[in-house]
Amino acid sequence: LQQMERTLSCCQLKDMKRLQHGDMKLGPLRFTRRHTVLIDVDTFNSQRKFLPTKGRDLWHSDFVKMPCSQSANQKSKWDVISKKLKSLASKKTVSVKDVEEAIIKYNPKYKDQWSFDALHTFNKNIPDTENYFKTLFPKIAALALKLPDFVNKAIPLLRKGQSATITLSQVQISCLLANAFFCTFPHRNTSNPTAEYAGYPTINFNSLFGNWSERKREKLRAIMHYFKEVTDESTRPKGLVTFHRECLSYTDMPTWESCKENLSKLHITSEGQIELEGKGMLQVDFANSLIGGGVLGSGLLQEEILFLINPELIVARLFTEKLEDNECLIITGSQQFSSYSGFGDSFEWAGPYEDQSERDQWARRKTQILAIDAMNFRHCMDQYKRRHINRELNKAYCGFKGYDGHEKPDIATGKWGCGAFNGDPQLKALIQLMAAAKAKRGLAFFTFGDEYLKQSLQHIYELMFTEGITVGTLYKLLCEFSSAKHRDSDVDLFDFIKKNIRNSKSHL
Ligand code: AR6
Numbered sequence: 001l002q003q004m005e006r007t008l009s010c011c012q013l014k015d016m017k018r019l020q021h022g023d024m025k026l027g028p029l030r031f032t033r034r035h036t037v038l039i040d041v042d043t044f045n046s047q048r049k050f051l052p053t054k055g056r057d058l059w060h061s062d063f064v065k066m067p068c069s070q071s072a073n074q075k076s077k078w079d080v081i082s083k084k085l086k087s088l089a090s091k092k093t094v095s096v097k098d099v100e101e102a103i104i105k106y107n108p109k110y111k112d113q114w115s116f117d118a119l120h121t122f123n124k125n126i127p128d129t130e131n132y133f134k135t136l137f138p139k140i141a142a143l144a145l146k147l148p149d150f151v152n153k154a155i156p157l158l159r160k161g162q163s164a165t166i167t168l169s170q171v172q173i174s175c176l177l178a179n180a181f182f183c184t185f186p187h188r189n190t191s192n193p194t195a196e197y198a199g200y201p202t203i204n205f206n207s208l209f210g211n212w213s214e215r216k217r218e219k220l221r222a223i224m225h226y227f228k229e230v231t232d233e234s235t236r237p238k239g240l241v242t243f244h245r246e247c248l249s250y251t252d253m254p255t256w257e258s259c260k261e262n263l264s265k266l267h268i269t270s271e272g273q274i275e276l277e278g279k280g281m282l283q284v285d286f287a288n289s290l291i292g293g294g295v296l297g298s299g300l301l302q303e304e305i306l307f308l309i310n311p312e313l314i315v316a317r318l319f320t321e322k323l324e325d326n327e328c329l330i331i332t333g334s335q336q337f338s339s340y341s342g343f344g345d346s347f348e349w350a351g352p353y354e355d356q357s358e359r360d361q362w363a364r365r366k367t368q369i370l371a372i373d374a375m376n377f378r379h380c381m382d383q384y385k386r387r388h389i390n391r392e393l394n395k396a397y398c399g400f401k402g403y404d405g406h407e408k409p410d411i412a413t414g415k416w417g418c419g420a421f422n423g424d425p426q427l428k429a430l431i432q433l434m435a436a437a438k439a440k441r442g443l444a445f446f447t448f449g450d451e452y453l454k455q456s457l458q459h460i461y462e463l464m465f466t467e468g469i470t471v472g473t474l475y476k477l478l479c480e481f482s483s484a485k486h487r488d489s490d491v492d493l494f495d496f497i498k499k500n501i502r503n504s505k506s507h508l
Pocket residue numbers: 272273274275286287288292293294299300301302303304343374413414415416417418419420421422423446447448
């Protein structure tokens with residue numbers, strides 16, 4: 001009987017709900033006050049073509065300042081940039097030296113600060129068969145030059161405190177990223193805390209080109225592969241991607257202690273990865289509040305790897321202001337271009353990946369990535385404070401609850417916040433279970449090889465499931481645990497729950 005209960009409460013991967021968009025109509029693609037679409041919606045809806053929408057460039061603090069802006073100051077800069085890029089694009093082969101020289105030409109201030117040694121070493125290091133870079137650089141330059149034709153409507157910034165959405169084509173993204181590659185975005189290079197874009201991640205790729213390391217080599221392989229695909233007519237992606245910033249208002253934050261929901265279904269596994277086995281589910285990105293974290297530097301953890309194999313995600317750095325405690329970013333439709341193995345220092349680019357995900361009615365791949373940044377606990381005990389538990393619950397819930405009546409597949413997650421950010425995997429697992437239950441979605445939990453967590457989580461889940469525990473009761477247990485932990489830092493969360501679950505139900 002016990003064995004039966006075991007299989008009854010935890011479910012299998014095949015039972016998890018994935019994006020369908022079959023039974024749920026998205027309706028025609030529409031431009032609204034809160035949803036900016038950078039392609040022409042009429043030709044898209046009638047002929048499924050991806051023509052850039054007509055529009056005006058705006059040199060304004062609510063919009064991305066574009067390198068090709070016609071504003072007084074920038075116009076002459078774009079003349080210099082486009083002249084340089086044209087000269088690169090007209091050649092058959094371009095050396096790293098030429099690339100460096102071009103970038104410095106229109107970024108003269110950084111001549112002594114930016115280094116290109118990683119790009120140089122990379123070019124020398126990669127076996128000849130792969131040495132397609134010399135011919136690829138001119139193509140990236142040609143793509144970057146198309147910016148004024150491909151994106152002529154101003155791109156709004158996804159600013160803090162506001163829910164808003166941007167949909168653009170994969171070609172537009174590739175063109176923006178080609179500009180990032182050539183470091184053309186204005187006002188984005190200073191790290192001065194009072195600078196205009198201080199609250200935004202970096203976007204120009206200069207940081208990727210310096211400080212050679214083996215990590216850089218593998219990162220550059222992934223990035224160059226992306227550009228190879230998007231500059232080749234036969235492999236150029238034809239679809240759309242949506243970036244949505246969700247801001248959970250204070251009135252929508254659950255009163256956790258009075259939530260009546262029971263736990264939702266759970267699949268736990270120590271094998272597999274969120275990005276593969278979780279395809280079609282809401283895949284959690286263990287994010288930094290500055291989206292993409294160290295992807296353009298030397299970071300190579302879950303988020304950076306995700307951004308390297310799905311480079312279209314990197315464009316979020318262009319317009320997404322630092323996430324606040326009650327905010328997240330949801331990306332629908334990005335495409336995976338590369339395979340990989342390893343993690344951190346052992347990360348290796350493992351070749352092209354052919355993304356077979358179907359597309360929805362808006363020509364977006366049926367993939368959804370949720371960026372939520374956990375708190376970085378320098379002092380481990382801090383995470384047991386009630387206000388920090390609340391913060392993590394609301395952060396996860398903000399992402400899990402979905403938005404605007406969109407489809408709600410189940411969630412693929414794992415040890416969110418438990419690596420670089422030092423979280424307790426037991427606590428984080430329960431927090432995510434509670435947020436998923438409140439959002440009425442199932443959870444697939446990938447422990448990434450952690451057998452102990454898999455078994456202990458399965459055990460505690462079954463216990464809570466059998467007891468019919470609600471989110472509110474579990475929340476109160478966590479609060480009691482928080483006090484117990486501060487009295488005795490050795491108390492283990494799952495042991496505490498085992499001991500107190502019966503009492504909690506009758507007394508709380
Ligand atoms: N699938 C499932 N689990 C994974 C995967 C995967 N693909 N990759 C790693 N894990 P971490 P954090 C497990 O440290 O603590 C980045 O720089 C693995 O056990 O990436 O939230 C961001 O930009 C790992 O130890 O997430 C942030 O700055 C654990 O998940 C910061 O790291 C946590 O992964 C976020 O750190």
